[in-house]
Amino acid sequence: MTLDSLLALLQDHTITLPLGLSVLAGLLIGIEREFRGKPAGVRTHALVCLASALMTLLGLRMDEWLTTLPPDAQIVTDMARMPHAILTGIGFLGAGVIFREGPAVQGLTTAASVWLTAALGIVFGAGLLELGVIGTVVALLVLVLFRLLQRVLPARPVIRLDVVVPQASALDAAVLSKVLDRIGLKAGPISLSQDVALGLRRYKLLAAGLDQRIDCDEVARAVRDTAALHKLTVVPLDRDTGN
Template identity: 35%
Template sequence: MSDYPYEANLVFRLLLAVLCGALLGYERERHGISAGLRTNILVCVSAALMMIVSKYFYYKPGEIIDNINIGLDPSRIAASIISGIGFLGAGVIIKERGSIRGLTTAATLWYNAGLGMACGAGMIILPIFCTAIGLVSLTALKQLGNRIPRDQHKNIMVECNNLGEQSLLTLKDYFTERNIQIIDINLSQQIRESTTNYEIVVKGNWHNDELLRHVSNLSRFDFVTQTKLS
């Protein structure tokens, strides 16, 4: 016979997960993020469902396996939820021209999984409170973050016609002599064409015309075939 009060409680947990996921998903949807309302609801509800199943196996083993003394650990499924959510996070993170987009959305999905786990575990106040924290972080704190002064960066693309390290050392010395601070360097090599592409991120405390002049002067090196400032 079904335990209607118990099942009603489970349905309430799932509905609470829908609400928590929808609130955070709505905020992401408003910003045109692909992982928006539907994705966040599904993440939160699925995490809650897996947590419910995990607790069901732990608290009601007699209904599943009779007369067998077996140890069950409800934390195993919970740990798997956190590990499994990583593939969604990886799918929304994009690295483009020295910048990374999608970290906030990935963190929101991971956060939603935690909310769903709390709902599935039967907690009420905690997921509601944490949903409020998430909404404040995504809205009010975003405005505060936009007011924080940031260092400006410029991207310099340099194509070289060799695969050796000497070209990189020469480029570093060139920028150092002109007090141009290098933040990061990424390289990709084309073995067939024997070329190396450098993406050099420098501190952007320069006027564009002055920095462009320094970048254009890189063509004086025999190994430099193309330059670009962005």
């Protein structure tokens, strides 16, 4: 490698344009994830998209590899294997951002965005620039506009409450529903179980809200200020419909 060969390569638009667009696509999708405070943000998406484009370009330029072959040897390639290998490897990376919290599974949207970013890198690396641009725009529309659409849809469960009170407590299902209403949450069906031996009542429910970013401390304070509690558990559910 010489300086002249490096400069010549940088002037080759069949390489620089796919790589540049792949980084831009990864940055745009990563910004949306970063704005939502997700573990895979700008750098992760940009690197995944760039790496996918690089690997695709590497496979397409196999005839330029420095290798010694026997006389009259022929190279037989199957470019379909490269995208398959890339997306399989990205699957392990995407699985790292998925986790379960109580009854909810979080990180699915971020895992899907990482997988999609890798696919866009493959498309750019293969030279299908227009298709890559269209894919990037559609991905951003899904991530941004569909989130806005969710604001006009019916409220969905955002927290799970488990409240244990003494048998003589004034807090019951009706009072608990009113407390949640005051902080903008709507209580779902409330189950009740009683431990007669210990003199305790236990309420379990899911509460829905339009704002997916729930302050668990605020919810706990509102319930605690209503009556004396024996035990209180507040578990946030899937706060951004897949994360």
